[in-house]
Amino acid sequence: MNLVLHSKRLTLTPFDAADVDLAIEMFTDPDVLKFAGGVVEEDEIRREMSNWTKRGGNGCIGIWCISNRSSGEKFGSIALLPMPVEEDDTDFSLVTPGQIPDGDVEIGYFLKRSAWGKGYATEAGRRLLRMAFEESRLTEVVATFEGGNVASRNVLKKIGFADRGLTRCYGEDGPNYRITRDEWSGLQHSA
Numbered sequence: 001m002n003l004v005l006h007s008k009r010l011t012l013t014p015f016d017a018a019d020v021d022l023a024i025e026m027f028t029d030p031d032v033l034k035f036a037g038g039v040v041e042e043d044e045i046r047r048e049m050s051n052w053t054k055r056g057g058n059g060c061i062g063i064w065c066i067s068n069r070s071s072g073e074k075f076g077s078i079a080l081l082p083m084p085v086e087e088d089d090t091d092f093s094l095v096t097p098g099q100i101p102d103g104d105v106e107i108g109y110f111l112k113r114s115a116w117g118k119g120y121a122t123e124a125g126r127r128l129l130r131m132a133f134e135e136s137r138l139t140e141v142v143a144t145f146e147g148g149n150v151a152s153r154n155v156l157k158k159i160g161f162a163d164r165g166l167t168r169c170y171g172e173d174g175p176n177y178r179i180t181r182d183e184w185s186g187l188q189h190s191a
C-alpha cells in the first residue's frame with residue numbers, strides 16, 4: 001500500500017523519527033493541547049516517538065505527518081489509531097504489523113497554531129478517509145473530542161461524520177462520531 005498521500009495542498013507521510021521537532025513544537029504548545037490532555041514534556045515526546053512511528057495493518061493504522069505539498073513545510077499530524085475505552089491514552093501495543101485492531105479505530109489531528117483556519121484539517125481528514133475506505137480493510141472510522149472543541153467537531157461534520165450520541169472512550173462518556181464505508185461511498189456519489 002502506498003502510504004504517502006497527496007491532496008491539493010498537502011502531503012501526508014508516515015510519521016517518522018525525523019518529525020520529532022514538529023512533535024515538540026505542537027505538543028508543548030498549550031493552545032494545541034487545550035482540548036487534548038494538556039502539554040507533553042519534551043523528554044516524554046522523545047520517548048514516545050518509538051510508539052508514534054509504529055504502524056498497524058498494512059500501514060494504514062498509525063500517524064501521518066501533514067506537510068505543505070509545494071514547500072514541504074511540516075505543520076501537523078493526523079492519525080488512525082485504536083480508540084481507548086477505559087484507558088486515558090492510546091494503547092500502542094495494539095498497533096502491530098499486519099493487524100487491524102479489534103475495537104474502534106479513531107481519527108485524530110493536530111496542527112501547529114500557525115496552520116489553523118485554512119481548511120487543512122478538513123483536507124487532510126478527507127484524504128485519510130479516502131485511504132481508509134478505498135485501500136484498507138477498515139469498514140468504519142470513529143472520532144471523539146472534548147465538549148468545547150468546536151473546531152474539531154466542525155472538521156468531523158465537514159468530512160461526513162454523523163453524531164451518534166455518546167460512547168465510552170478515554171475512560172469517560174464522550175461524543176460518539178462515526179462514519180461507515182457505505183456512508184462514505186454514498187457521500188462520494190452525491191458529491
Ligand SMILES: CC(C)(COP(=O)(O)OP(=O)(O)OC[C@H]1O[C@@H](n2cnc3c(N)ncnc32)[C@H](O)[C@@H]1OP(=O)(O)O)[C@@H](O)C(=O)NCCC(=O)NCCS
Nearest residue numbers: 032109110111116117118119120121122145150151152154
Ligand atoms: C482542530 C484543528 C485540527 C482544526 O484544524 P483547521 O485546519 O483549523 O480546521 P479547518 O480550517 O479545516 O476548519 C474546519 C471547520 O471548522 C471551523 N473552525 C476552525 N477552527 C474553529 C474554531 N476555533 N472555532 C469554531 N470553528 C472553527 C472552520 O471555520 C471550518 O468550518 P467552515 O469551513 O464552515 O468555516 C485545529 O484547530 C487544531 O489543531 N486544534 C488543536 C488540536 C486539537 O484539538 N485536535 C483535535 C483533538 S480531538
